[in-house]
Amino acid sequence: MQFSEWEPHYQDIVEYFGFDRAADEEAARLLATLLDRDNLLSLASLTDGNEVTVCGNAPCLKDEISKITGIVFAADAAAEVLDSQGIVADAIFTDLDGATDRIIELNREGTIIVIHAHGDNMPLLNYWVPRFSGKVVGTTQAAPLPHVYNFGGFSDGDRAVFAADELGASKITLAGFDLDDENVDPMKRGKLRWARKLLALIGHDV
Numbered sequence: 001m002q003f004s005e006w007e008p009h010y011q012d013i014v015e016y017f018g019f020d021r022a023a024d025e026e027a028a029r030l031l032a033t034l035l036d037r038d039n040l041l042s043l044a045s046l047t048d049g050n051e052v053t054v055c056g057n058a059p060c061l062k063d064e065i066s067k068i069t070g071i072v073f074a075a076d077a078a079a080e081v082l083d084s085q086g087i088v089a090d091a092i093f094t095d096l097d098g099a100t101d102r103i104i105e106l107n108r109e110g111t112i113i114v115i116h117a118h119g120d121n122m123p124l125l126n127y128w129v130p131r132f133s134g135k136v137v138g139t140t141q142a143a144p145l146p147h148v149y150n151f152g153g154f155s156d157g158d159r160a161v162f163a164a165d166e167l168g169a170s171k172i173t174l175a176g177f178d179l180d181d182e183n184v185d186p187m188k189r190g191k192l193r194w195a196r197k198l199l200a201l202i203g204h205d206v
Helices: 003-017 021-034 040-047 059-067 078-084 101-108 122-131 156-166 186-201
Strands: 051-055 071-075 091-094 112-117 136-140 171-175
Touching (some): 003 021, 003 186, 021 112, 021 122, 021 136, 040 112, 040 156, 051 078, 051 156, 059 078, 059 171, 071 078, 091 156, 112 156, 156 171, 156 186
Parallel strands (some): 051 071, 051 171, 071 091, 112 136
16 A cells, blocks of 8 residues: 555554654654665565465464464564464564564564554664564555555554565465454453554455
């Protein structure tokens, strides 16, 4: 999705949650300065023409392991759920709020980390980004910058779906998505509602 298509949805999200767009833009600039490499081509070659399963971190993920085929994109801490089941994610999409030393290890072992910058995670960017030694890709929900991309999407899971779509996946399967979960706080409930709305834009009615 081009930024010109994404921007109206992004502006609606900013207004809905009361986010600071300027802070998102500042975070994107920070990420751009922290990244010393750009592995978009590796992520694209992994995705283009292949089946991709995007794994969200809902509790139902463990019950949907059998749905996982092809290339595996994990939303943040879903990577460690998969890891506990013997499945190594090919790429992890994270804003780093669930980052752990195990994700550092997975990156060193070959998993691509797609690091997202937004206004609330600048301290996490400063702490975690320099620790990744493997392949990384930067993303933002604001205007893209050189080496910091915007494929569309808002939370980790739907961003991973948008990236798979943008980078040419032949088929996208979702596992571990529960957008009707009421056992979450109001902020998370709002994010789930937006995830459903955004995923429908690219043909995923969840």
